[in-house]
Structure formats: structure tokens, C-alpha cells
Amino acid sequence: xxxxxxxxxxxxxxxxxxxxxxxxxxxxxxxxxxxxxxxxxxxxxxxxxxxxxxxxxxxxxxxxxxxxxxxxxxxxxxxxxxxxxxxxxxxxxxxxxxxxxxxxxxxxxxxxxxxxxxxxxxxxxxxxxxxxxxxxxxxxxxxxxxxxxxxxxxxxxxxxxxxxxxxxxxxxxxxxxxxxxxxxxxxxxxxxxxxxxxxxxxxxxxxxxxxxxxxxxxxxxxxxxxxxxxxxxxxxxxxxxxxxxxxxxxxxxxxxxxxxxxxxxxxxxxxxxxxxxxxxxxxxxxxxxxxxxxxxxxxxxxxxxxxxxxxxxxxxxxxxxxxxxxxxxxxxxxxxxxxxxxx
Numbered sequence: 096x097x098x099x100x101x102x103x104x105x106x107x108x109x110x111x112x113x114x115x116x117x118x119x120x121x122x123x124x125x126x127x128x129x130x131x132x133x134x135x136x137x138x139x140x141x142x143x144x145x146x147x148x149x150x151x152x153x154x155x156x157x158x159x160x161x162x163x164x165x166x167x168x169x170x171x172x173x174x175x176x177x178x179x180x181x182x183x184x185x186x187x188x189x190x191x192x193x194x195x196x197x198x199x200x201x202x203x204x205x206x207x208x209x210x211x212x213x214x215x216x217x218x219x220x221x222x223x224x225x226x227x228x229x230x231x232x233x234x235x236x237x238x239x240x241x242x243x244x245x246x247x248x249x250x251x252x253x254x255x256x257x258x259x260x261x262x263x264x265x266x267x268x269x270x271x272x273x274x275x276x277x278x279x280x281x282x283x284x285x286x287x288x289x290x291x292x293x294x295x296x297x298x299x300x301x302x303x304x305x306x307x308x309x310x311x312x313x314x315x316x317x318x319x320x321x322x323x324x325x326x327x328x329x330x331x332x333x334x335x336x337x338x339x340x341x342x343x344x345x346x347x348x349x350x351x352x353x354x355x356x357x358x359x360x361x362x363x364x365x366x367x368x369x370x371x372x373x374x375x376x377x378x379x380x381x382x383x384x385x386x387x388x389x390x391x392x393x394x395x396x397x398x399x400x401x402x403x404x405x406x407x408x409x410x411x412x413x414x415x416x417x418x419x420x421x422x423x424x425x426x427x428x429x430x431x432x433x434x435x436x437x438x
Contacts, residue, residue, distance in 0.1 A: 311337025318373015
């Protein structure tokens with residue numbers, strides 16, 4: 096039997112899961128807060144946060160200035176994430192707040208937690224969303240590529256609450272903590288839950304800056320004739336202070352590691368400047384670059400799909416254009432085209 100909670104006014108507002116690791120809030124959290132605040136403004140609702148971990152009370156200073164009405168801080172004895180315990184704590188928070196929407200980051204931790212919460216509340220879950228919208232009755236439109244990236248599916252959960260979605264890293268811009276209102280922090284210490292999972296070992300993983308955190312990216316596509324030619328694009332990227340990225344085709348050839356891949360099966364990026372070289376612009380790839388501030392596309396095919404979204408489409412041979420760009424930059428003549436657009 097369906098819950099029919101869509102029009103139940105008890106289930107409203109938005110709850111955001113804030114990841115907390117060893118005293119630091121995960122960088123996806125400001126992105127989730129920003130998207131939640133955007134949705135809440137359009138619906139006239141509030142945004143709440145929930146966080147769990149050891150010494151979570153220390154996170155208060157990091158949260159100051161964010162547009163959160165309340166933040167529920169669940170203190171745990173363990174420093175590491177444990178899905179069975181966090182499921183119990185988040186369930187407690189959901190019953191206390193009755194959110195219409197619950198958003199989680201599409202991180203390893205979020206992907207482990209979200210299905211457990213969805214099963215607990217017998218509600219739907221859309222994973223790895225690239226966009227979210229709110230319709231009437233607070234129905235959340237959960238948008239993500241489907242069928243190999245051939246379409247952008249719009250998914251809703253009209254008859255169950257809360258509506259769950261995980262948002263891909265980089266799919267929303269981080270919001271700045273510039274709000275003056277005071278957040279109400281609610282500290283909660285729950286009795287220790289029965290261990291269903293035994294943690295044998297725990298190590299701190301120091302993540303390096305990847306393509307999702309870069310302001311400038313040069314992207315190699317199938318227009319690259321041979322692996323050795325990537326050095327030309329790497330030189331352009333370094334001269335601009337950026338990194339080389341790739342489409343799936345070159346990753347499958349083994350020319351570029353998978354952590355450099357952009358798209359549905361890769362990463363979502365939001366650089367200030369994106370230069371694509373020999374990229375046709377499949378839906379699978381376009382799903383990962385929608386937030387770029389400036390897109391310069393180089394392709395010999397005047398009908399390439401990438402030109403439909405490029406701010407500066409250049410129909411020409413990358414083997415002629417890229418060397419000229421490199422010469423201009425080395426001669427200090429790039430300020431008028433590139434630097435001014437990345438400020």
C-alpha cells in the first residue's frame with residue numbers, strides 16, 4: 096500500500112547529510128547545502144543538516160555562515176564511518192525532522208548509507224544525480240543520465256517520503272558561508288547500537304586534488320590520433336595552470352587513467368575554463384561539464400554536438416590550433432582570450 100505522503104504537511108523541508116571525517120567537513124557538503132538552499136528558496140521551506148561522528152561538536156565553527164536552520168550533531172565513539180550505526184542515527188533524525196527531501200553526497204560513504212535509509216523508509220532513491228528541481232507538492236525531480244547517457248531521465252517519488260537522492264560531486268556549486276543568521280545546533284548522544292559490522296582496520300586516505308577540483312581543464316577526445324600527441328595537450332594545460340582530462344574513448348584505449356575521465360561513467364567537473372580538443376560531445380560526456388563557466392571547443396566537424404553548448408566554438412584542426420595557442424601563451428598574448436575569462 097502506498098504511503099501517499101506527498102501532500103502530508105508534516106513531511107516538508109529539506110535535510111542534508113553532512114559528511115565529517117577526522118575533524119573536517121567533506122567538500123561535497125557545501126555543494127549539497129547550496130543546492131538544498133536553492134530548492135528550499137523556490138519552495139519556501141527550511142534546510143536542516145545532520146552529522147555523525149566522533150567529536151562532531153567541533154564542526155560548529157566550520158558550519159558558521161551556512162543557510163541551515165538546525166544541525167543535528169550525533170556523537171559517536173568511533174572515529175570511522177559504520178553504516179549500521181549511521182543508519183540508526185540518521186533514521187532517528189528523519190523521524191524527528193520529517194523532511195520531504197533528504198540529500199546525500201554520491202561519495203563512497205554516501206553510496207553505502209543512502210540505500211540503507213531508502214530501504215528503511217520504503218522510499219525511492221536516485222543515485223548520482225546531476226541536477227535536482229522542485230515541483231508542486233514538494234515533489235523532487237531527480238535528474239540523471241540513463242541508458243548509457245543517451246537520455247536525461249527525470250525521476251520523481253510522488254507517493255513516499257522522504258525523497259532520497261545522492262548528488263554527484265561537482266554537480267552543484269559550493270555555497271559560500273556568508274549568511275548572518277545563527278544556526279541552532281542540537282547535540283545528541285545515543286546509546287551504543289549493537290555492532291552488526293566489525294571494523295578490522297581503518298586508515299586515513301589523503302585525497303589529492305583531482306580534475307573535479309581544477310579551475311582549468313584541457314580535454315582530449317577521439318580526435319587525438321595517437322597517444323604521443325597527448326603531450327601537446329598536456330603542455331597547453333600546464334601553461335594555463337590546469338590539468339589534462341579525457342573522454343571515455345581514450346580511457347578505454349588505455350591512453351589516460353580513469354581518474355581523468357569526464358562524463359557519466361567518470362567525473363562531473365565545474366572549471367572556470369574548459370578547452371575540448373577533438374571531443375564530439377556525446378550526452379555521456381556533456382552530463383559531466385554542464386557547470387563549466389567558459390567552454391572553448393575545437394573540432395573539425397561543424398555539426399559536432401559540443402558546439403551546441405560551447406561558448407567559443409572553433410571549427411578547425413586541433414593539430415593546427417593547439418600549437419598556435421601554445422605559441423601565443425608562451426609569447427604572453429593569451430590574456431585577451433583566456434585569462435580574462437577565467438577570473
